[in-house]
Amino acid sequence: MKKHVHYPRIEINTSKLYENAKNVVDYCGSKGITLSGVIKGFNGIPHVAEALGKSGCAHLASSRLEQLVRLRKRMPAFPFMLLRLPMLSELEMMVRHVDISLNSEMEIILQIEQHAEKLGKKHSIVLMLDLGDLREGFYSPEELIEAALHIETNLKHVRLAGIGTNLGCYGSVVPTAENLGALCSVASEIEERIGRKLDFVSGGGTTSIPLLLSDKMPAGINHLRVGEEILLNRDLPDLWGFSLPGLHQDTFTLKAQVIEVKNKPTYPMGELFLDAFGNKPVYQDRGVRRRALLAVGKGDFAMHDKLIPLTEGVEIIGSSSDHLIVDVEDCKEAVKVGDILAFNMYYAPMLYLTASQSVKKVYLKR
Ligand SMILES: *Cc1c(COP(=O)(O)O)cnc(C)c1O
Numbered sequence: 412m413k414k415h416v417h418y419p420r421i422e423i424n425t426s427k428l429y430e431n432a433k434n435v436v437d438y439c440g441s442k443g444i445t446l447s448g449v450i451k452g453f454n455g456i457p458h459v460a461e462a463l464g465k466s467g468c469a470h471l472a473s474s475r476l477e478q479l480v481r482l483r484k485r486m487p488a489f490p491f492m493l494l495r496l497p498m499l500s501e502l503e504m505m506v507r508h509v510d511i512s513l514n515s516e517m518e519i520i521l522q523i524e525q526h527a528e529k530l531g532k533k534h535s536i537v538l539m540l541d542l543g544d545l546r547e548g549f550y551s552p553e554e555l556i557e558a559a560l561h562i563e564t565n566l567k568h569v570r571l572a573g574i575g576t577n578l579g580c581y582g583s584v585v586p587t588a589e590n591l592g593a594l595c596s597v598a599s600e601i602e603e604r605i606g607r608k609l610d611f612v613s614g615g616g617t618t619s620i621p622l623l624l625s626d627k628m629p630a631g632i633n634h635l636r637v638g639e640e641i642l643l644n645r646d647l648p649d650l651w652g653f654s655l656p657g658l659h660q661d662t663f664t665l666k667a668q669v670i671e672v673k674n675k676p677t678y679p680m681g682e683l684f685l686d687a688f689g690n691k692p693v694y695q696d697r698g699v700r701r702r703a704l705l706a707v708g709k710g711d712f713a714m715h716d717k718l719i720p721l722t723e724g725v726e727i728i729g730s731s732s733d734h735l736i737v738d739v740e741d742c743k744e745a746v747k748v749g750d751i752l753a754f755n756m757y758y759a760p761m762l763y764l765t766a767s768q769s770v771k772k773v774y775l776k777r
Pocket residue numbers: 449451452474494495513577615616617618636637638639640
C-alpha cells in the first residue's frame with residue numbers, strides 16, 4: 412500500500428511565481444512603471460503572497476480585506492493595497508492594516524479620515540475614474556478633480572496618492588492610448604492645481620501590459636496592478652497575442668485521482684432535460700469511447716473548460732459538482748483506476764481551487 416496522499420490537490424510553485432513576479436516588475440520598471448502584485452487570484456494564501464513580496468513590487472494588493480489582514484501577521488511592515496472600494500463597515504479594519512486603497516465615494520473617504528485620526532495613522536488614497544468600463548470610479552472627471560482638491564486641502568490623515576482606472580473587468584473595454592491618455596490629462600490638471608506630482612497614475616492591470624509591449628502606453632501612466640500575468644501568464648499569450656519572455660505557465664497544477672475507467676457511449680441515453688446546474692449541454696455522438704471519471708468537480712474548480720490537461724490524449728468532456736469526466740480513448744498509455752491526472756489552468760479554476768476546503772494545497776520549490 413502506498414502512503415496516504417490527499418487528492419485532489421493543487422500544487423503551487425512559489426519559486427516560479429517569484430520569478431514571474433520579478434520578471435514583470437523588472438520589465439515594467441524598465442518602462443518607468445511601478446507595480447502592485449495582486450494576490451486575490453490565489454485567495455491571498457500567505458505563504459504564496461510572501462514569495463511575491465520579494466519580487467520588488469511596491470505593494471501586495473487584494474480586493475478582499477480579510478486576505479490582507481491575514482497576511483499582515485506574516486508581513487508586519489509590507490505596503491498593502493485594497494483594490495475593491497472599501498465597505499463602510501470595514502473602514503476601521505482597513506485603516507489598521509492597509510496602507511493605500513482605491514476610492515470613489517467622498518462619504519467613505521471622510522470616514523476614513525476620522526478612523527485614521529482616531530488610530531493615529533495615515534492612509535493613502537487613489538481616486539478611481541471610470542473611463543467607460545462601468546464598474547467603479549467617478550464618471551465625471553470634474554467631480555473627481557473636486558474630490559482630489561478637497562482631500563489635498565482639508566484632510567490631514569488621508570493622503571491623495573494618485574488617481575487610477577480599471578478597464579476590461581465588467582465592460583470588457585480595451586485599454587488604449589486614448590482612454591488612458593484621458594486619465595493622464597486629468598492627472599496633469601490635478602497636479603497643476605495642487606502644485607505637486609501625484610505618486611501614482613494607475614493604468615489598470617494585466618490587460619494594460621500590451622500597451623507597454625507595443626510602446627503605446629501614455630507617458631503619464633506610472634503604475635499598474637497586476638495579477639493574472641504574474642500568476643498564470645495565460646491571457647496575454649492566448650487571448651491578446653502578446654508575450655513577455657521568460658514567464659512560467661505551470662505555476663498552479665491540479666492533480667486529481669481516477670475513480671472509474673469504462674467504455675461508454677458519448678451521447679446520453681433517454682430523454683434529455685437539464686444538467687445538475689440547470690444548463691442544457693450539447694453532446695456530440697462519437698460512438699463508444701474510453702472515458703475516465705475523476706474525484707474533483709465544479710464545487711472545486713467551477714469551470715471545467717478552463718482546465719488544461721497535461722497528459723497527451725486527455726480531453727475534458729464535462730463535469731458535475733463532484734466529478735470531472737475526461738475522454739482517454741486517445742491516450743498512449745492506458746489510464747487506470749488510481750491514476751493521477753494533472754491539469755494547468757486559466758484564472759477561474761485557480762480562484763476556486765485555492766479556496767476549496769476539499770483541495771489540499773501543496774507548495775513546491777523547484
Ligand atoms: C483584480 C484587479 C486587478 C488585477 O487584475 P489582473 O487582470 O489579475 O491583472 C487590478 N485592479 C483591480 C481594481 C482589480 O480588482
